[in-house]
Amino acid sequence: MLKDVGAFLLAQAMSYSNKDQNAEAAVKSAVAALFEKDAIDRIEVRPVEDHTGEPGLAVTIVFKAAPREKGRGSLLLDAIVAASTALRDIDDSRFPYVTFLAPGYEPAEDTRPPQAR
Amino acid sequence: MWSVAKHQLENARLLATHDQGRPRQASLRRAVSTAYYALFQALCETCADTLVGWEKPWEAFTPVFRALDHGRTGNAILHSSLATRPDVQRLGAAFKELQAARIWADYNPEPRPDFQEGGASPPFTRGEALKLVQAAQEAVEILDRLDQDARLRLVARLVGNTKR
Numbered sequence: 001m002l003k004d005v006g007a008f009l010l011a012q013a014m015s016y017s018n019k020d021q022n023a024e025a026a027v028k029s030a031v032a033a034l035f036e037k038d039a040i041d042r043i044e045v046r047p048v049e050d051h052t053g054e055p056g057l058a059v060t061i062v063f064k065a066a067p068r069e070k071g072r073g074s075l076l077l078d079a080i081v082a083a084s085t086a087l088r089d090i091d092d093s094r095f096p097y098v099t100f101l102a103p104g105y106e107p108a109e110d111t112r113p114p115q116a117r
Numbered sequence: 118m119w120s121v122a123k124h125q126l127e128n129a130r131l132l133a134t135h136d137q138g139r140p141r142q143a144s145l146r147r148a149v150s151t152a153y154y155a156l157f158q159a160l161c162e163t164c165a166d167t168l169v170g171w172e173k174p175w176e177a178f179t180p181v182f183r184a185l186d187h188g189r190t191g192n193a194i195l196h197s198s199l200a201t202r203p204d205v206q207r208l209g210a211a212f213k214e215l216q217a218a219r220i221w222a223d224y225n226p227e228p229r230p231d232f233q234e235g236g237a238s239p240p241f242t243r244g245e246a247l248k249l250v251q252a253a254q255e256a257v258e259i260l261d262r263l264d265q266d267a268r269l270r271l272v273a274r275l276v277g278n279t280k281r
Contacts, residue, residue, distance in 0.1 A: 051220045052188060066244055074252040080210040081203070097217050105244030108142040 020047050023092050027059055030086035031079050031098075039063055048097070056095045059083055063102040076100060119162045122257050125155035126250060133246040145241040146222040152246075152253035153219035156212060159257045161185050164272040184276045191216055197274040199267055204259045211256035218249055 024045040031043055041062045050056040059079070067075055076098060083096035133140070133148035165171075165182035194200070194209035222241065263271065 051217055069251060074207075074211070074248070074255045076214065076248045076252045077207045077210055077255060080214055081206050084206070084210060095213050097214060100245060100248050101242070102244060105242035106140055107242050108140045108145045111142050 019092065022090055023047075023057060023087060023094065026086040026090050026092070027057065027083045027096060030082040031059065031061060034075075034078055034082055035063075035067065039065070039067065045096075047094070050095065050097065054095070056097055057083075057087070059096045059098045061098065061100050063100065066102040066104050067100070118257055118261050119159055122155045122159035122162070125151050125158070126254050126257065129155060129250045129253070130247070133243055133250060140243045140246075142241075145243060145246045148246045149215075149222040149241060149249050150219045152250045153215040156215055156253045156256050157185070157187065157190070159260055160190065160212075160275060163260055163268060164276050167268050167272045168276065181276060187216065190275060193274050194271070198270055202267075204262070205267075205271070208256050208259045211252045215249055215253055215256075 027045050028043045032040060041064050043062070044058075044060040046058050048056050048058045061079060069075055079098045079100075080096055083098065087094060087096065129148045129151040132144045132151065136144050161182045161184075164185060165178050169178045169181050171178065191209060191213040194205065194212055197205065199205040200209065218241075
């Protein structure tokens with residue numbers, strides 16, 4: 001009985017892991033296709049629970065240089081829609097929360113008291 | 118575009134670009150939150166204008182304006198009968214992304230986990246805040262461009278308390 005439970009949990013863990021790996025590959029491929037080959041330094045994809053408690057994916061796209069908006073369409077929305085579509089194509093309904101990072105994006109000041117830094 | 122949404126977008130951009138040098142956290146947090154509210158209130162106004170109309174008394178207009186639920190609006194857009202349309206997909210994507218960012222901006226003192234993971238990083242960058250404002254702007258413009266039929270189907274989905 002315990003063996004069965006263990007086997008079930010292992011299979012479930014492996015299946016989740018495969019799901020995450022497939023999602024990561026799908027999102028990376030879809031997002032990379034949107035930008036010029038050398039524009040992206042790396043793309044990080046990890047499973048998260050969003051603010052509503054639903055499973056989601058945090059997708060961080062780190063650019064080598066800040067991407068410029070082209071016309072009226074938002075690049076951020078291009079990336080989210082491309083990632084969502086890629087996920088839907090592999091039957092993954094998680095929402096991809098996308099963050100752009102680039103040199104020159106100017107982080108805000110650190111507001112913690114000095115002794116906490 | 119409803120003037121309140123337009124002016125909120127202007128305010129959000131102003132907040133994100135106001136500080137010289139390293140931006141204040143308060144400025145970027147308010148910029149992100151204001152961009153979200155520009156879109157949320159544009160959706161509220163679209164519902165009230167479509168179903169009631171500005172020329173009707175407040176007692177008819179205001180309850181519909183206030184009928185939208187923050188929690189279910191994003192999924193309601195993405196699971197509506199219009200969700201196969203690319204423009205509506207972009208609208209829903211913008212709403213979900215902005216809502217998550219706004220909740221972080223308004224309630225969470227921690228650094229954004231996406232930014233230099235494990236480091237003591239501040240919550241938002243100016244670049245990220247501006248990207249979110251741009252996304253909100255595009256989403257409000259999409260809403261403005263919907264034809265009457267699409268608008269009616271969308272607002273019925275947003276105001277009605279229906280399951281998928």
